Amino acid sequence: MLKTVTGGVSAAIMISIGGSVFLACSDNRYYGAVFFSVALLSICYLGLYLYTGKIGYLVEDHSPKNLATLGIGLCANLAVTFPVGMLVRKMIPNLGERAEAICQAKLEQSFGSTLVRAIFCGVLMYIAVEIFRSKKSPIGVLFGIPVFILAGFEHSIADMFYFGASGIASGKIATFEIAAVLGNSIGSVILPLLAVLGAMKKKDQTPAPAETPADGGEKNEG
Numbered sequence: 476m477l478k479t480v481t482g483g484v485s486a487a488i489m490i491s492i493g494g495s496v497f498l499a500c501s502d503n504r505y506y507g508a509v510f511f512s513v514a515l516l517s518i519c520y521l522g523l524y525l526y527t528g529k530i531g532y533l534v535e536d537h538s539p540k541n542l543a544t545l546g547i548g549l550c551a552n553l554a555v556t557f558p559v560g561m562l563v564r565k566m567i568p569n570l571g572e573r574a575e576a577i578c579q580a581k582l583e584q585s586f587g588s589t590l591v592r593a594i595f596c597g598v599l600m601y602i603a604v605e606i607f608r609s610k611k612s613p614i615g616v617l618f619g620i621p622v623f624i625l626a627g628f629e630h631s632i633a634d635m636f637y638f639g640a641s642g643i644a645s646g647k648i649a650t651f652e653i654a655a656v657l658g659n660s661i662g663s664v665i666l667p668l669l670a671v672l673g674a675m676k677k678k679d680q681t682p683a684p685a686e687t688p689a690d691g692g693e694k695n696e697g
Contacts, residue, residue: 476544476547478524479544479547479548479551480547480551482522482523482524482548483523483524483547483548483549483550483551483552483555484551484555485518485523485524486518486524486551486552486632487551487552487555487556487559487632487636488555488559489514489515489518489523490514490556490633490636491555491559491560491636492514493510493511493513493514493633494511494514494560494633494636494637495563496510496513497510497511498574498577498637498640499570504624504625505621507624508621508624508625509617509620509621511620511621511624511633512616514620515603515604515616515620516613516617519604519607519613519616524551524552525548525552525632526545526548526549526552526656526659527596527597529544529545529548530545530597530659530660530664531597531600531601531605531666531667532667533545533663533664534664535667549656552632553631553632553635556632556635556636557635557636557639558639559636559639560574560635560636560637560638560640560641561640561642563636563640564640564641564642571640571641574637574638574641574642575641575642575643577637577641578637578638578641578643579643581637581651582643582647582648582651584651586650587654589651589654589658590654590655590657590658591658592627592629592658593629593631593654593656593658593659593662594658594659594661594662594665595623595626595628595662596623596628596658596659597658597659597660597661597662597663597664597665598665598666599619599620599622599623599628599662600619600623600630600659600662601663601664601665601666601667602615602619602666603615603616603619603620604616629654629655629658629659630659631652631655631656631658631659634651634652635652638651638652
């Protein structure tokens with residue numbers, strides 16, 4: 476539990492740094508989207524705990540222990556990014572002003588719009604982490620992160636940082652975050668679930684081995 480908490484806090488700090496550089500690159504969002512990748516790259520290489528990078532593996536391990544770990548990690552991520560965002564707003568006011576403009580637009584989205592945007596983000600997050608894990612390559616992170624940012628998809632942990640930095644106090648933030656966390660979770664498990672279903676279907680279609688006569692001899696066909 477302690478490792479999950481410390482890893483979750485560390486991951487939240489890195490996401491906050493990524494969010495800060497994105498806000499700082501307001502004149503060129505393409506640069507900001509690419510530089511945000513430093514957050515997930517650091518999390519992957521250092522083995523930190525980011526909920527959106529872990530939830531996709533719930534398909535492989537849906538034990539009560541893993542469910543509890545995911546909950547703890549999510550709470551650590553959300554609980555740290557918001558106050559760090561508040562700190563950034565206080566110490567670097569121009570970033571807070573940019574976060575406010577971004578978050579006002581986010582809160583105008585419908586629940587369904589936020590959910591769908593978060594689902595697509597979840598798909599990309601799983602792909603980025605899985606490529607890093609299975610192929611030992613950062614290529615998924617370097618492309619996946621800019622894609623979800625430039626497409627306007629929603630990352631629940633990064634969004635919590637932006638809300639903290641925005642200075643906005645609204646009950647709509649809770650509704651938004653529920654949609655974002657739910658969407659990220661759904662999107663992250665879509666590909667693993669399809670892979671499992673595909674493997675099951677393939678197994679069902681595998682022909683049974685031909686029967687061998689008990690005496691080891693050839694069957695008499697007639």
